[in-house]
Amino acid sequence: MSKQIFNLPDVGEGLTEADIVSWKVKPGDTVAINDVLCEIETAKSLVELPSPYEGTVLELLAPEHETIEVGSPIIAIGAGTPNPAGTTDDGGATPSAPAAADAVAEAVNAPVPQLQEPGVEIAPLVGSGPKADAVKRRPRKQQAAPAASAPAASAPPKAAPAKAAPAPASEETVPAPAVARLLTRVLAKPPVRRIAKELGINLAEVPATGLRGEVTRADLVSYQAQREQEIAAAPTFWEGAKKPQDERIEVIPVRGVRKATAKAMVDSAFSAPHVSIFVDVDASRTMEFVQRLKKSRDFEGIKVSPLLILAKAVIWAAARNPSVNSEWVSQTTGDEIHVKHFMNLGIAAATPRGLLVPNIKNAQDLSLKELAVALNDLATTARAGKTKPADMQGGTLTITNIGALGIDIGTPIINPGEVAIVAFGTIKQKPWVVSGEVIPRWITTLGGSFDHRVVDGDLSARFMADVAAIMEEPALLLD
Numbered sequence: 444m445s446k447q448i449f450n451l452p453d454v455g456e457g458l459t460e461a462d463i464v465s466w467k468v469k470p471g472d473t474v475a476i477n478d479v480l481c482e483i484e485t486a487k488s489l490v491e492l493p494s495p496y497e498g499t500v501l502e503l504l505a506p507e508h509e510t511i512e513v514g515s516p517i518i519a520i521g522a523g524t525p526n527p528a529g530t531t532d533d534g535g536a537t538p539s540a541p542a543a544a545d546a547v548a549e550a551v552n553a554p555v556p557q558l559q560e561p562g563v564e565i566a567p568l569v570g571s572g573p574k575a576d577a578v579k580r581r582p583r584k585q586q587a588a589p590a591a592s593a594p595a596a597s598a599p600p601k602a603a604p605a606k607a608a609p610a611p612a613s614e615e616t617v618p619a620p621a622v623a624r625l626l627t628r629v630l631a632k633p634p635v636r637r638i639a640k641e642l643g644i645n646l647a648e649v650p651a652t653g654l655r656g657e658v659t660r661a662d663l664v665s666y667q668a669q670r671e672q673e674i675a676a677a678p679t680f681w682e683g684a685k686k687p688q689d690e691r692i693e694v695i696p697v698r699g700v701r702k703a704t705a706k707a708m709v710d711s712a713f714s715a716p717h718v719s720i721f722v723d724v725d726a727s728r729t730m731e732f733v734q735r736l737k738k739s740r741d742f743e744g745i746k747v748s749p750l751l752i753l754a755k756a757v758i759w760a761a762a763r764n765p766s767v768n769s770e771w772v773s774q775t776t777g778d779e780i781h782v783k784h785f786m787n788l789g790i791a792a793a794t795p796r797g798l799l800v801p802n803i804k805n806a807q808d809l810s811l812k813e814l815a816v817a818l819n820d821l822a823t824t825a826r827a828g829k830t831k832p833a834d835m836q837g838g839t840l841t842i843t844n845i846g847a848l849g850i851d852i853g854t855p856i857i858n859p860g861e862v863a864i865v866a867f868g869t870i871k872q873k874p875w876v877v878s879g880e881v882i883p884r885w886i887t888t889l890g891g892s893f894d895h896r897v898v899d900g901d902l903s904a905r906f907m908a909d910v911a912a913i914m915e916e917p918a919l920l921l922d
Contacts, residue, residue, distance in 0.1 A: 446521035447496045449480070451505070453513050460512050461485045462698050463505050468518075472500045480518060484698070489796065489828045496520045510698055630657035638663055644670075654744060655737070707859045715771070715862070715894040719854045720903055724911045725877075726870055727885045732917040741812060746819050749887075750844055753867050754814055755920055756913030757842060758786050758807050764906040767863040768839050771896050780897055789841035789858055790818065792825040800858055801830045802838040811920075842867060852888040862894035863903075865910065887914070 451461060461483040468480055477493045484490075498520045505517040629646040631639070635658055639646050642663070649666045651658045729752045736747045761768040769782040788806035792799050801824070803809070803817045824830050841858045846869035855866045868888040875884035889911060893903045913919055 446501055446519050447498070448504075448516045449495060449518045449520065450514050451483075451511050451517050452492075460510050461490075462510050463507050463517065464489065465507055466503055467491075468500050468503075470500050470502060474498065474500060474520065484796065485832070494520065630655060631659075632657065635660055635663060642667055656746065708856050711857050711859045715857055716896060717854075717857065717892050718895045718898075718900065718903065719890060719892045720900075720907055721852055721888055721890045722907050722911050723886060723888050724914045725875055725884050726887045726914050729914050729917055730870065730885045736811075736815075742815065745812065745815050747815055749870060749914075750842070750867065751811070751815050751818060752914060752917055753865070753889075753910070754788060754790075754806070754818065754842060755811060755917075756910045757840065757865055758788065759913055759920060760906050760909035761786060761840060762807070763909055764902055766902055767893070767898055767906050769862055769897055770839075770860055771862060771894060783839045785839070787837050787839045789838035789861075790821055791841055791843035791855075791858075792822065794825050794828065794830075796828055799825055799830055799835060800838060800841055801825060801834040802841075804837070840864070846870065846887065852890045854890060855892050857892055857894055862897040863906070864892050865907075866890040866892075889914070 453459075462485075464482040464484050466481045468474055468478075474480065474494045475497045476495065479491045480494045481492050482489060483492050501519040501521045503518055505511050505515065511517060629649075630651065630653065631646050636646065638660070639649075639658075644663060644666060646658050649658045649662050652662055653659045726749060729749050732752065733747055733749055736742045736751075765782050765784075766780070768786060769780055772779045772781050785805055786807040787802040787804050789800045789802040792801065801821050803814070803821060806814060806817070809817060821830075821834075824834075838858055838861060840861055841855075841864045843855050843864060844867045845853050845855075846867050849869050851871075852868040853866055855864045857864050866889065868890070870885050870887040872883045873886040874881050875886060877884070889907060891903060891907050891910075898906075
């Protein structure tokens with residue numbers, strides 16, 4: 444029986460190795476051209492690898508969860524017809540046909556599948572401070588499922604249409620306690636609140652995926668399952684003292700995204716001289732502006748958070764301080780600074796695969812609504828593990844939202860190839876002096892790290908001050 448050997452290809456990004464995450468076929472299976480053979484993880488993305496041959500799987504030549512070099516044989520397929528391009532079919536043949544690379548490229552660039560149910564929005568990876576419920580909901584006539592039933596079997600209910608709440612006469616006339624209540628209430632339907640109360644779950648801690656940012660039954664099920672898993676695993680984490688300590692060490696191989704992230708961070712930390720500055724910001728007007736956007740018909744069905752305003756602020760501030768949107772390039776003829784007249788805005792995202800920094804291409808050309816849609820798409824794709832390698836290349840400046848986990852601020856490390864990164868801390872209500880009076884306001888802390896070879900102290904301070912100015916008064920974006 445003739446057979447074709449399929450070698451691990453370069454998926455078009457100049458990578459030298461990849462991990463076999465899982466095989467989708469086994470010996471004896473019949474495959475057609477472009478059938479998915481396996482899922483591989485590169486340093487940049489998770490990719491389904493299509494078959495360049497048709498026939499019967501004879502042997503899997505590479506085990507799962509091992510790093511394989513590009514060009515190494517991974518599978519043998521026999522008694523089939525190779526993709527026509529002069530590929531031989533003897534025992535040592537390799538798929539030199541362009542069709543193999545074309546099939547891989549098609550898989551890499553394929554559109555991301557819609558993973559959520561209709562009418563249900565996947566929550567962004569990046570948080571937005573306190574959740575809000577600015578309007579009352581009209582009751583719906585429907586039979587609420589009992590709390591004891593299996594909620595996982597039912598789809599999350601769609602949010603009921605909201606009545607527009609009258610806007611205050613002016614921002615100054617809104618009492619601070621009223622604003623606090625407005626911005627801290629979590630959206631959830633009564634049956635969901637009842638289930639959460641019975642389970643002892645704080646709704647504010649549950650990631651919401653509802654159409655308008657509400658917590659759904661499915662969210663509760665997912666959160667409770669994760670909580671039960673963590674509780675069940677906790678007592679078994681510490682192994683018995685009868686074993687020697689060297690037998691109680693778990694070894695985790697560093698591969699894929701974690702390996703690439705580690706190398707990039709070490710290279711950045713020890714090649715670019717970092718300088719960091721921080722600024723406290725009264726983000727109360729940003730919070731109020733976000734509430735108005737959520738009630739706007741133009742933003743219906745679009746997830747809106749303070750991160751959107753920060754992203755716009757960074758773009759606006761970079762235009763006023765262009766050198767923060769540049770790159771230090773070392774040439775044989777001498778070092779150069781490449782100032783980029785476009786913004787590929789990177790958003791650091793914590794995913795099940797590790798830290799990814801996909802970027803929004805030409806973010807400077809997007810309207811506020813278009814930027815909101817782009818942020819949602821970026822988050823949805825990253826959560827699904829379907830971020831394409833091209834989406835993580837060419838970034839010019841990065842935002843990292845550490846406030847999503849309730850952290851006030853931190854010192855971020857600059858993404859390689861860039862000279863600036865902005866960290867966004869959590870938004871909390873704190874006492875703040877306004878016109879000589881101490882009142883509660885929504886305060887956040889911004890932190891910026893800069894490559895001191897390019898960005899001097901004065902420039903970094905002016906850039907951060909400009910970002911803070913927009914967060915304090917979003918109306919400046921209309922100028």
